[in-house]
Amino acid sequence: MSSPIVLVIGEHRNDRIRPASLELVTAARELANLVDGEFVVAVAGSDIGHIASEFANVEGVDRVVVIEHPSLAPFLPGPWTGAVSSIILQIEPFAVLIPSSITGRDYAARVAARLDLALVPDALTLSIDEGQVVAHRAVLGGRVQTAVRFVASSPAMVTVAPGAYSRSVTCEHAAPIESLRIAVNDRDTRATLVDKTEHTAGAKGLTGANRIVSGGRGLGKAENFALVEELAAVLDAAVGASGATVGAGWRAHSDQVGSTGHTVSPKLYLAVGISGAPQHLVGMSGSDHIVAINRDPDAPIFKIASFGIVGDLFEIVPALIGQLKSTVD
Amino acid sequence: MSEPQRELTIAVLIKQVPDINAVVVDPTSRQANIGGGRVMNTYDAYAVGEALAIKDRFGAQVTAIAAGPPAARDVLLRALATGVDEAILIDLPNHNDIDSLTTARILAAEIVKHNFDLVLAGQSTDDCETGQVGPQIAETLKWPHVSLATHVELSDRELRVSRDAEASKETIEVPLPAVLMVLSGREESQRYPTLKGMMAAKKKTIPVVEVVEPTAARRLEWSVPVAIEREAEGIVVQGVPTDEAARQLVAWLKEQKLI
Numbered sequence: 001m002s003s004p005i006v007l008v009i010g011e012h013r014n015d016r017i018r019p020a021s022l023e024l025v026t027a028a029r030e031l032a033n034l035v036d037g038e039f040v041v042a043v044a045g046s047d048i049g050h051i052a053s054e055f056a057n058v059e060g061v062d063r064v065v066v067i068e069h070p071s072l073a074p075f076l077p078g079p080w081t082g083a084v085s086s087i088i089l090q091i092e093p094f095a096v097l098i099p100s101s102i103t104g105r106d107y108a109a110r111v112a113a114r115l116d117l118a119l120v121p122d123a124l125t126l127s128i129d130e131g132q133v134v135a136h137r138a139v140l141g142g143r144v145q146t147a148v149r150f151v152a153s154s155p156a157m158v159t160v161a162p163g164a165y166s167r168s169v170t171c172e173h174a175a176p177i178e179s180l181r182i183a184v185n186d187r188d189t190r191a192t193l194v195d196k197t198e199h200t201a202g203a204k205g206l207t208g209a210n211r212i213v214s215g216g217r218g219l220g221k222a223e224n225f226a227l228v229e230e231l232a233a234v235l236d237a238a239v240g241a242s243g244a245t246v247g248a249g250w251r252a253h254s255d256q257v258g259s260t261g262h263t264v265s266p267k268l269y270l271a272v273g274i275s276g277a278p279q280h281l282v283g284m285s286g287s288d289h290i291v292a293i294n295r296d297p298d299a300p301i302f303k304i305a306s307f308g309i310v311g312d313l314f315e316i317v318p319a320l321i322g323q324l325k326s327t328v329d
Numbered sequence: 330m331s332e333p334q335r336e337l338t339i340a341v342l343i344k345q346v347p348d349i350n351a352v353v354v355d356p357t358s359r360q361a362n363i364g365g366g367r368v369m370n371t372y373d374a375y376a377v378g379e380a381l382a383i384k385d386r387f388g389a390q391v392t393a394i395a396a397g398p399p400a401a402r403d404v405l406l407r408a409l410a411t412g413v414d415e416a417i418l419i420d421l422p423n424h425n426d427i428d429s430l431t432t433a434r435i436l437a438a439e440i441v442k443h444n445f446d447l448v449l450a451g452q453s454t455d456d457c458e459t460g461q462v463g464p465q466i467a468e469t470l471k472w473p474h475v476s477l478a479t480h481v482e483l484s485d486r487e488l489r490v491s492r493d494a495e496a497s498k499e500t501i502e503v504p505l506p507a508v509l510m511v512l513s514g515r516e517e518s519q520r521y522p523t524l525k526g527m528m529a530a531k532k533k534t535i536p537v538v539e540v541v542e543p544t545a546a547r548r549l550e551w552s553v554p555v556a557i558e559r560e561a562e563g564i565v566v567q568g569v570p571t572d573e574a575a576r577q578l579v580a581w582l583k584e585q586k587l588i
């Protein structure tokens with residue numbers, strides 16, 4: 001029997017490998033080593049030969065397969081479902097790792113349905129126990145974790161949470177590259193992308209800011225964002241927002257930090273009334289110093305905070321503003 | 330000659346979930362105590378709002394569908410009270426013991442019975458957070474789906490969907506029938522039940538659909554969730570007076586040369 005294959009679907013955007021895909025390389029290499037297997041990266045898109053070569057130079061990659069098709073750029077879940085399903089059927093892997101990005105999760109769910117596979121999203125760690133793949137993932141807003149075991153579904157299919165593994169680096173060796181052919185079904189091409197507008201650095205220069213104060217649902221209502229703005233003003237910081245506040249219509253999407261918002265890495269990130277859901281953390285966990293103000297001592301944000309205050313933001317923030325003002329003056 | 334346009338039919342899918350903000354971690358067992366409160370999943374409430382906004386603007390018959398234990402009737406009543414026309418409960422007492430694909434197939438089987446044009450689901454659930462059921466229903470029905478939807482326009486059975494993608498706004502065009510996963514609820518489309526609506530809802534019958542529990546072997550097994558240990562080496566100030574907590578933070582910010 002040939003050795004089991006661990007397959008990664010590599011992601012790229014704006015002509016570059018996305019950093020999260022380098023994390024998947026690490027995850028996949030570790031998993032492949034546990035089963036004495038081979039590790040293959042598949043890259044799909046249109047005109048992506050150079051992305052394939054870049055992947056071939058990443059440490060730990062045994063083989064790269066390339067799938068080119070015009071329908072795969074821009075990203076739409078339909079054609080990607082067709083392409084990734086076809087890759088899996090041709091490679092016959094033991095495990096499939098997909099980046100837990102917005103786009104990755106969008107097609108992964110459909111691929112699982114098409115191929116009748118179980119799918120575990122947002123895996124934080126992967127291991128092998130008695131020959132079966134076990135994935136850890138967070139539930140209930142990131143407060144707790146569960147271990148999910150694939151008992152009767154093969155290949156094991158997971159999306160891997162960003163930040164869960166360190167990035168693989170490039171090396172001298174170049175893995176072999178080969179092409180795969182796919183056919184794209186008409187029923188997968190019914191949706192069309194007619195417009196795309198990238199947010200620039202955010203309303204007040206969020207992505208380049210040295211300091212950011214972000215507000216969350218703990219503020220209770222849109223008007224209370226005034227507190228966050230005032231604190232940001234005394235700290236000379238940009239204002240960010242959690243997904244929940246954008247979802248509720250309190251803030252613009254261009255202010256959002258997280259998986260569907262901006263990725264920021266300021267010197268100081270101060271989170272006010274934000275629980276620290278995984279989708280928020282991926283956008284800000286690279287900040288140098290993280291301060292959290294939250295009344296729930298179990299809020300996941302405290303797990304990554306360098307300085308946390310457990311308490312009511314409506315008391316703490318005004319006190320903080322007062323003291324900062326007198327310090328600055 | 331074109332056929333007379335029949336009224337648009339929309340299914341909006343709702344899950345009843347624990348109140349995520351009431352979840353506490355037991356300090357000894359490290360397990361989550363989810364408490365007794367059950368609410369409508371956040372994103373599903375946005376989906377209901379969007380369905381009713383579509384109904385207001387373009388005319389539609391809206392049916393809410395929930396799969397869950399008998400108590401899930403409460404979220405259907407709430408949906409009816411805000412203006413949804415009909416509700417269906419799929420009897421699935423152990424809805425959290427089955428995987429997303431099985432749930433999707435059960436819901437898809439109900440959807441095909443009614444010939445819906447459009448299915449709205451929340452982007453994700455507050456408790457399990459897989460976000461998989463919507464796309465998997467679409468795949469089962471062989472329909473397209475659009476995720477992260479924030480606004481919908483409709484003309485000639487073609488949808489124009491605005492979505493909040495990664496640090497960008499996108500517009501997607503897709504013909505009906507389709508599945509949309511709703512990410513956000515614009516203030517103007519949010520509905521709150523009125524007393525009158527509640528009274529009217531209680532008079533409606535909510536049919537209960539029995540499904541054959543899946544007999545296929547379970548594909549996944551999951552352990553009881555437990556809290557993970559704190560990773561950061563950071564300082565956490567708790568149980569001190571407000572001014573003192575603020576003073577400590579200011580001192581720390583200075584020490585770190587952040588101010």
Ligand SMILES: Cc1cc2nc3c(=O)[nH]c(=O)nc-3n(C[C@H](O)[C@H](O)[C@H](O)COP(=O)(O)OP(=O)(O)OC[C@H]3O[C@@H](n4cnc5c(N)ncnc54)[C@H](O)[C@@H]3O)c2cc1C
Nearest residue numbers: 216217218242243244258259260261273275280295313453
């Ligand atoms: C596909 C998808 C993409 C997403 N993308 C993003 C994203 O890009 N960015 C993002 O942030 N989220 C995103 N989310 C949403 C994410 O899952 C969470 O729902 C969101 O981050 C929660 O926001 P929050 O922390 O403000 O609200 P909550 O989780 O409700 O937390 C509010 C916090 O405030 C605290 N609090 C309440 N009152 C007070 C008080 N008086 N004083 C102090 N503390 C108080 C509570 O203890 C709680 O911890 C996404 C979700 C999905 C499904």
